[in-house]
Amino acid sequence: xxxxxxxxxxxxxxxxxxxxxxxxxxxxxxxxxxxxxxxxxxxxxxxxxxxxxxxxxxxxxxxxxxxxxxxxxxxxxxxxxxxxxxxxxxxxxxxxxxxxxxxxxxxxxxxxxxxxxxxxxxxxxxxxxxxxxxxxxx
Amino acid sequence: xxxxxxxxxxxxxxxxxxxxxxxxxxxxxxxxxxxxxxxxxxxxxxxxxxxxxxxxxxxxxxxxxxxxxxxxxxxxxxxxxxxxxxxxxxxxxxxxxxxxxxxxxxxxxxxxxxxxxxxxxxxxxxxxxxxxxxxxxxxxxxxxxxxxxxxxxxxxxxxxxxxxxxxxxxxxxxxxx
Numbered sequence: 001x002x003x004x005x006x007x008x009x010x011x012x013x014x015x016x017x018x019x020x021x022x023x024x025x026x027x028x029x030x031x032x033x034x035x036x037x038x039x040x041x042x043x044x045x046x047x048x049x050x051x052x053x054x055x056x057x058x059x060x061x062x063x064x065x066x067x068x069x070x071x072x073x074x075x076x077x078x079x080x081x082x083x084x085x086x087x088x089x090x091x092x093x094x095x096x097x098x099x100x101x102x103x104x105x106x107x108x109x110x111x112x113x114x115x116x117x118x119x120x121x122x123x124x125x126x127x128x129x130x131x132x133x134x135x136x137x138x
Numbered sequence: 139x140x141x142x143x144x145x146x147x148x149x150x151x152x153x154x155x156x157x158x159x160x161x162x163x164x165x166x167x168x169x170x171x172x173x174x175x176x177x178x179x180x181x182x183x184x185x186x187x188x189x190x191x192x193x194x195x196x197x198x199x200x201x202x203x204x205x206x207x208x209x210x211x212x213x214x215x216x217x218x219x220x221x222x223x224x225x226x227x228x229x230x231x232x233x234x235x236x237x238x239x240x241x242x243x244x245x246x247x248x249x250x251x252x253x254x255x256x257x258x259x260x261x262x263x264x265x266x267x268x269x270x271x272x273x274x275x276x277x278x279x280x281x282x283x284x285x286x287x288x289x290x291x292x293x294x295x296x297x298x299x300x301x302x303x304x305x306x307x308x309x310x311x312x313x314x315x
Contacts, residue, residue: 009139009284010220017179021143024213029140029184032213036185052174054241058184058215061240062140064279065224092139093222097281099304107304108222 010110012087023092027066027074033059067098073138080130084119087111098131139221140240141214144190145180147172150203151195165189168208178289181216182241215240217284217296224308225298227278230263237280243295246282250299252306277311 007013014021024032033055040047048056068074081091090109099105102124106112112119147168155163169186176182193207217223217239225237225244234247248257248265255265255272264275274280282298282305289295300306 007218008220009218014218017143018141018216021141024140024142026140029213032187033185054174054176054182054215055184057238058140058182058240061226061238064226089139097222097224104304107302 009089012089012111014089021088023088025066025074025077025092025095026062027068027071027077027095029058030062030066031071031074033062065096067096067135068138070138073134076134077131080127080134084123084127085117094127094131098135099128100132102128139216139218139223140184141181141216142187142211143180143214144209144211145172145183145214146207146209149206149208150198151206153202153204156204161189161192164192164206164208168210172210172212176241176292176294178294181214181294184213184215184241187211187213215242217242217244217287217294219284219287222281222283222305224279224281227274227276227280230257230265230275232257232259232263235265235274237282237298244282244284244298245295246280246298246300250285250297250301252301272307273310274307275311278307279309281305281308 007015037047037059040050044050068077077095078091081094086094090111093109094105097108099108102121105124105128112124149164149168151160151164151167172183173186174183188211190209190211195204195206197204223239225239227235227237229236232248234245234251237244237246251265251274254267255274256268258264258266262275264273266273280300282300283302284296284298286297287294288297
């Protein structure tokens with residue numbers, strides 16, 4: 001269990017199974033799960049009943065907490081964030097929580113301020129403004 | 139956090155399923171077996187997205203069952219220590235409160251709720267600041283930080299805190315009324 005102890009998301013230590021994995025923002029998960037539900041609807045009248053509780057709870061959760069409802073907006077958010085050389089995990093946290101100030105963004109994702117990263121406050125500010133714009137024009 | 143990862147599983151199939159629809163059978167059995175399960179290592183398997191690779195089957199001695207190694211893509215939910223996420227409050231008591239973030243339960247002890255919030259045992263138990271401006275009750279949405287996880291065979295529990303900058307209530311169901 002030594003690997004378990006070292007896990008820490010604020011330092012981007014996710015363990016070997018998850019470092020290569022793709023992180024998904026809530027909006028993306030909502031798209032995936034709703035698509036899955038539509039497929040099931042074609043073969044069954046009461047599709048949610050056939051899915052385990054984990055599926056249902058996850059779907060409710062991502063629908064409730066997705067800041068961006070529209071699939072194009074979700075795509076734009078990923079596009080904007082991926083211009084900034086963020087790790088997958090950082091990108092998804094920012095996309096999910098949509099911090100409004102630089103200070104808040106750094107509190108949510110402390111690794112933004114790690115040494116050796118070419119990301120100053122201005123760049124973060126610019127990124128947050130771009131995100132807010134997507135939300136505004138959604 | 140939700141992840142898109144590739145997992146592997148050895149599937150046992152009865153010989154009566156062998157035929158042109160073998161692969162379909164394998165996929166539907168995989169969904170039935172794996173979706174909704176939880177392991178400490180990979181978290182909750184929410185949905186299978188597709189099959190990456192089906193390896194060569196191996197006949198088991200004595201039974202006739204065949205084992206296929208199957209690699210599949212799936213969406214999992216795995217909470218991490220240090221992660222900040224949003225959750226819905228499900229229960230409030232004097233010990234603290236429980237919240238749900240997707241499939242996972244998070245407990246926030248009253249030691250990890252800001253000191254200026256007091257427990258009130260009204261009809262709907264809640265934590266409220268002295269000036270009544272902030273209230274945590276059932277169905278409130280909170281932003282919290284996970285500080286610990288406990289894993290058992292089929293479930294993951296988390297301990298969270300809202301005693302830090304930019305954490306706490308984001309919306310209160312009672313505020314509108």
